[in-house]
Amino acid sequence: MKKVIFGSFGLVFILLSGWLGVYFYGKSKKDPVIYQTVSPKDTTIIKKTVATGAIVPRREIQIKPQVSGVIQDLLIEAGQTVREGQLVASIRLVPNLTGINSDQISINSARTNMEAASINFRNAEIELARQKKLFEQQVISEQEYNRFLLDFKVQQENMAAARKNLELVQTGAIQRSGGALNSVYSTVTGVVLDVPVKAGSSVIERSNFNEGTTIASVADMQSLVFEGKIDESEVGKIKEGMELMLTIGAIEGKVFKAVLEYISPKGVQEEGAIKFDIRARLVLQEGDYLRAGYSATAEIVLDKREKTLAISENVLIIEKGSTFVEVEVKNQVFERRLIKTGISDGLFVEVLSGLKPTDKVKIPNATTKK
Numbered sequence: 001m002k003k004v005i006f007g008s009f010g011l012v013f014i015l016l017s018g019w020l021g022v023y024f025y026g027k028s029k030k031d032p033v034i035y036q037t038v039s040p041k042d043t044t045i046i047k048k049t050v051a052t053g054a055i056v057p058r059r060e061i062q063i064k065p066q067v068s069g070v071i072q073d074l075l076i077e078a079g080q081t082v083r084e085g086q087l088v089a090s091i092r093l094v095p096n097l098t099g100i101n102s103d104q105i106s107i108n109s110a111r112t113n114m115e116a117a118s119i120n121f122r123n124a125e126i127e128l129a130r131q132k133k134l135f136e137q138q139v140i141s142e143q144e145y146n147r148f149l150l151d152f153k154v155q156q157e158n159m160a161a162a163r164k165n166l167e168l169v170q171t172g173a174i175q176r177s178g179g180a181l182n183s184v185y186s187t188v189t190g191v192v193l194d195v196p197v198k199a200g201s202s203v204i205e206r207s208n209f210n211e212g213t214t215i216a217s218v219a220d221m222q223s224l225v226f227e228g229k230i231d232e233s234e235v236g237k238i239k240e241g242m243e244l245m246l247t248i249g250a251i252e253g254k255v256f257k258a259v260l261e262y263i264s265p266k267g268v269q270e271e272g273a274i275k276f277d278i279r280a281r282l283v284l285q286e287g288d289y290l291r292a293g294y295s296a297t298a299e300i301v302l303d304k305r306e307k308t309l310a311i312s313e314n315v316l317i318i319e320k321g322s323t324f325v326e327v328e329v330k331n332q333v334f335e336r337r338l339i340k341t342g343i344s345d346g347l348f349v350e351v352l353s354g355l356k357p358t359d360k361v362k363i364p365n366a367t368t369k370k
Contacts, residue, residue: 037328037360040311045350047303047343049237051278053228055248055294057219058281060193064212067182067205069093074199076216082186089184089215091203110166117155117162124148124155190220193292224282224290226258228298229275232267237302239263244280244298248290256290257283258298303343310348315361316341325355326362334362 069091076088128148135145194217197203206212226246230238244258258280267274280298284290317324323341326334339354355361 035332035334036363038312038315038363039360040309040351040355040357042307042357043310043348045305045308045310045343045345045348046301047345048299048301049230049234051228051230051244051298051300053226053278053296053298055224055246055282055290055292055296056227057190057193057221057292058223058225059188060217060219060292061188061190062214063088063184063186063216063218064206064214065089065091065182065184065203067091067093068203069182071197071199071201071203071215074195074197074215076186076192076195078192078195080192082190082192082218084186084189086186087183088186091182091184093182107166110162114159114162114166117159121152121155121159124152128152184215186216186218188218188220190218193217193219219292221290221292222284224284224292225261226280226282226296226298228278228280228296229270230278230300232274232276234300234302235263235267235276238278238300242300244300246280246282246296246298248294248296250294251290256288256296259283260300305343305350308342309351309355309357311351311355311361312363313344313347313349314365315363316349317364326364327355328360328362 071089072092073090074088076082082088128151131140131145131148134140135142195215196217197213197215201213203213203215204210226244238260240260240263242260244260246256246258248254248256260278260280262277262279264277267276269275282290311325315325317326317336323339324336325339327337329335337354340352342350342352344350
C-alpha cells in the first residue's frame with residue numbers, strides 16, 4: 001500500500017515538474033521583432049523661421065495745437081477719413097493774470113507812442129503849411145522848403161507805424177484774453193486712429209520744452225508695415241527683399257504677403273535673448289482691410305527645395321558630426337550607411353547622396369511582433 005502511495009506522489013511530482021518546465025520555457029521564448037521601414041521620396045522642403053510682431057501704419061502723425069487753451073469744437077472721431085488741411089478742432093484761448101497785465105502795459109505803451117506820433121505829425125503839418133507860404137513868396141529857397149517837406153513825410157510815416165503797432169498789440173491782447181478761437185487743421189490725409197481728448201478738455205501747446213497735448217492720431221492705412229523681432233541665431237540668415245507670409249490671429253484662414261525691407265543693425269536684450277527689429281512692407285490685394293495694431297506672426301522663407309529626395313528626420317543617426325541610416329539589404333537585415341544631407345524643415349531632410357528612392361530605411365522605434 002505504501003509503495004502505491006509513494007508511486008502516485010512520484011508520478012504527480014514528475015508531471016508537475018514537466019508542466020512547469022514547459023510553462024517557463026514558453027515564457028522565456030521571445031517573439032521575433034520586425035522593424036518597419038520607410039523609403040525616401042521626392043517632396044518640397046521649405047526651411048523657414050518665425051518672427052512675432054504687429055501690423056502698424058508706416059507713418060502715423062499726431063496732431064497737436066500751437067496754443068494752449070480749451071477745446072471749443074471737436075469735429076472728428078476715430079475711424080473717420082480726413083484730408084490734409086481739413087479743420088479738426090477749434091481752441092478757445094484761456095487768459096492768465098500775468099499775460100493780461102503784460103498786454104495792458106503793451107497797449108498803454110503803444111497808445112503813448114501813437115499819441116506822440118500824432119502830435120509830431122500835426123506840428124510837422126503846421127510847419128510845412130507856413131514854410132510853403134514863405135516859399136511861394138520867395139522868402140526861402142527851394143532847398144529849405146524841401147527839408148520841411150521831408151520832415152512832414154517822416155512824421156506821417158511814424159504816425160502810420162504807431163497806429164499799426166497799436167492795432168497789432170490790441171488784436172493780440174484780444175486773442176490771448178479768450179476773445180478769439182484758434183483753429184487746428186489736419187497736416188496729412190488719412191484715417192483718424194485715435195482721438196484722446198473731448199470737447200471741453202484743456203490742451204497744452206507744443207514747444208521746445210513740452211510735446212504738447214495730442215488732439216488726434218492720423219495715419220495712411222493704405223501703407224502698412226509689419227514690425228517684429230527675430231532671434232540673433234536667425235538674423236544672419238535673412239536679408240532685405242525676402243518674402244514673408246503673415247498670419248494674423250484676428251483673421252482666420254488667410255495669409256498675407258509682405259516683403260522684408262529693414263533689419264536693425266543693433267540688437268536688444270529681451271528675456272535673456274538678443275532680438276533684432278525687422279520691418280516688412282505689406283502687399284495688400286484689392287478688398288483687403290487691416291486695422292492698426294493687429295498682432296501677427298511672420299514666417300520667413302530661408303531656403304526652398306522643390307521635388308527633391310528627402311527622408312524623415314527620425315531615421316537619422318548622428319555620430320561625431322556624420323549622418324548615418326540603416327538600410328535593409330536582406331529581409332530584416334540592415335547595414336549602416338553614410339549619407340549626405342541638405343536643408344531641413346524640422347520633419348524632413350534633403351538627401352544629397354547615399355540613398356536611392358528604392359532603398360528601405362529602418363525606422364528605429366517602429367517595430368511589430370510576428
